[in-house]
Amino acid sequence: MKIMKLGVLTLSILMLTGCDLGHHDDHDDHGHGAPAKEQVSGAKDNAAPIDAFGGLNLGVVDEHPEGEIIFSLEQQALVDFATVVAVKRQMRSSIEATGALQASSGGQAMVAAPVSGYLASQDTPFPSFGDAVNSGDILVKIVPRLDGEKDPASLDLQVRRSSSSHQLASKELVRLESLFKQGVVPERRVQAARKEEQVARAELDSAKQRLKQSGSRPGKNTGATTLAVTSPVAGSLDGIYVTPGAYLQEGDALFHVVNTDILRLEIQVPEADIARLINPQGAWFTVDGFDTSFHIDLAKGDRLVASGSIVDPQTRTVPLVFEFPNVDNKLRIGMFARVNVIVGEPREAIAIPSTAVQEHGGLAVVYVQFHDDAFERRVVELGIRDGDAIEVKRGINQGEKVVTKGSYLIQLAASGPQEAGHGHGH
Secondary structure (H helix, E strand, O other): OHHHHHHHHHHHHHHHHHOOOHHHHHHHOOOOOOHHHHHHHOOOOOOOOOOOOOOOOOOOOOOOOOOOOOOOOHHHHHHOOEEEEEEEEEOOOEEEEEEEEOOOOOOOEEEOOOEEEEEEEOOOOOOHHHHHOOOEEEEEEEOOOOOOOOOHHHHHHHHHHHHHHHHHHHHHHHHHHHHHHHHOOOOHHHHHHHHHHHHHHHHHHHHHHHHHHHOOOOOOOOOOOEEEEEEEOOOEEEEEOOOOOOOEOOOOOOEEEEEOOOEEEEEEEEEEHHHOOOOOOEEEEEEEOOOOOEEEEEEOOEEEEEEEOOOOOOOOOOEEEEEEHHHOOOOOOEEEEEEEEOOOEEEEEEEEEHHHHHEEEEEEEEEEEEEEEEEEEEEEEEEEEEEEEEEEOOOOOOOOOOEEHHHHHHHHHHOOOOHHHHOOOO
């Protein structure tokens, strides 16, 4: 048993010292014998490339200083690569929140049928999705349905009855006026008769008008009275809910008109940050589908529409609403936004684009260019973010160039040959 333990101990020592029993000849055949030892030994006297992440000596002789990462100009020209200079600028602190984009006040409208009836034919093409309209533009015309009276015979009878009532009221008025002149009846009876005559005349005119409208049918321009339906706002049609010739009930949805020139950003500020929400000066936000952030600045004419004073019991947030121009109409109503509400006074700080910062092992890392083809890895301490820029508290000096595009390729260049799979197992 002691002999067995001694053998195991000896084998362990040999393995720790790098010896592989029975394979010495294979080392020479694979180029890992004495020449390799000389190469590593020589590396002690020369600066060797350093793994940018682990600080490991790669065992390769290089004429570049320790920590220097080489990425040639030829390699830079073949890829999407860019650098910028770290500068001092005004940085603004902010509160993180979420929000959604909505139409501005008066920027959208649902157009409904004002009366029941049929859509009349028209000379212009029927509205299409996406059509631009101005406030007051006629969208469609409706031939109103006759309330309670559906056939011409009934309408004609109503005209006859109204005409007879009007004739009787007129004769009664003439008779009473004659008696009043003779002093037989008081003036109040004449006034009452005059009022009855006016009502009878109005009913007759209305019955005649309904009879005239009854001659209209969908698709026929018979000259019947139509009611024009207009757009209450300027914008574009993003909803069409009827077809030509359709029969409508009063209140039926016809069109949805929306104007995206001015948008609202409706923000939900967390309850925990309400104390910091003093005199907000604007906001910046990001939405999916865009690489850059969008900015709202009260100093440039954007508006703070409302700041809520009640905490929502469900979401534990307070609403905050801004209005701003939708430049080039890039943004869409309903988009979800990741928002930073700008608060407090701005302060000067060294800033770089946020795209220059990479995260490795929980550390913020930036690659600095100090020669055309030479770079250095820096671990940095970051501060506040303002739009696409981020503050660097420590690790970068003003005027230094940082890599904003292609930093992953710099990382690969720094990792050394073993990352390419050239290692050899025994």
